[in-house]
Amino acid sequence: MSNKVTVLGSLNVDTILRIPRLPQPGETLKMDDIGVAGGGKGANQAISAARSKSHVTFIGGVGNDVQGEMMLKLLKEDGININNVAKLNEGTGQAFILLQESGENSIVIYGGANQAIKTTVIQNAMNDIKDSDFLVAQFETPLEVTNEAFKLARELNVKTILNPAPATDILDELKKNIDLIIPNETEAELLTGIKVVDEDTCRQAADKLIDQGINNVIITLGKQGAYYKTKDGICELVPAFKVEAVDTTAAGDTFIGALVSKLDTSFSNLREAIIYASKASSLAVQRLGAIPSIPYKDDVEKQLNNK
Template structure:
């Protein structure tokens, strides 16, 4: 069965500056090269879902500018439904500047633009789209108030919701109650629960805290170590696949998009879906850029026969 996935999220044009090492405060350094590519957490997640075979649609907003059309065209190339992307006359298309060092580590500065200008009313026109889907994903590069409205519609129609709380921020009132699965990294998880993630006991404590918030299903991604999962049926840890990372941009987004293409609505196959998502993100980190680095299902199958 092919999942029908809707992503509510951000659309950014990424400018990556390739540098030897991160600058110190007040230091001016030389960038060895510069690349531009389509990105944004929402776009990355949607492309990852689509390339893993999910029938994917997007709810978002761009500016009335060349970058906006660039982003729409980028999603169309992966057969993503863009009918629910609005054009904002006032704010420019979102953008990000990424500093990428020789070790593959990055620092990212994001301009929200049209992404942050989204209003909850944008969701009303997408109710039929949400109703017809299996999975709805959102993250925090767009306003939480918009996510809340979309997730309420999803729950009304029995659609499974996945929240990626990145960049880290406290959940607004009412959001936890409509989240089926939350997928933070260890830093974001600690920010939300105020419990540092450093061992099995602390991961279990994070899961308990999220359960008290009303979120029963959790995955914590822990970089090149792997990912922890917790559901009412059980918990565990799946190690990452060991590779040499060139660029960690979009690794987490690839994980979530690939996961959404495989996961059952009741999370009964969470360990298998998580393993597949780890395979996808392990390929992403071996390549440069955001969207260009995301693998297809065929590439994943060939890499891990």
């Protein structure tokens, strides 16, 4: 049975600058190529969930512009419900991605309409949230909107998943309403003060987050894999699938969307869901682009069966 997922998040038009490496301060560097595509953590995660056969509703905002129409079209193409995407006076969000030859990337974002949505969008989306198994959010929309959404989800017995990116301090009020948090190693360090480099430091960071009232933690570690720990003390580092990465832009977002599609609301199958999500992410990083690289469920399961 397919999960019902509501994603509260960002819709960005990505400008991808392909460069040999990051420039030094004061250095001018020639680009190898430039491209424009749809993206945003929210959009990527929603599309990843949809391609893994979840029924997805999106909550967010776009500008009343060409870029906004482009983003709405992309969501609709993957069967995502866009009834709760507000059209606002601010411009549609944008991201500028510096993609190095190594496949690693650095990203700068302009919030635009993503940062202009109000808590009223959450009340307007109440019925869709109520009908969901999971509510997923990041930090590319206003914190007060996320806080309101998670508070409502808890009242409605809908499980919540937070991807704390870009990393920022989390309100205590929000922490108590998070069922699962998924930071990467950098975000985990910023949230806990613990430099995450291996399984032991993952455990320390996860313990600190659980002590703050968060029930379940997954820390993604790129090539090393993903470490998870539950409030019941179950924990493990699940290794990543070894592949040659050409573009890591959508790796984390693909992981989250795939994970929420496989996850049981009891969180009893975390390990199984992480393995599925890791395979989806490993397929995404072997392809160029964010949304174009996100795999479909059949592709992921075929690769898992061929392991």
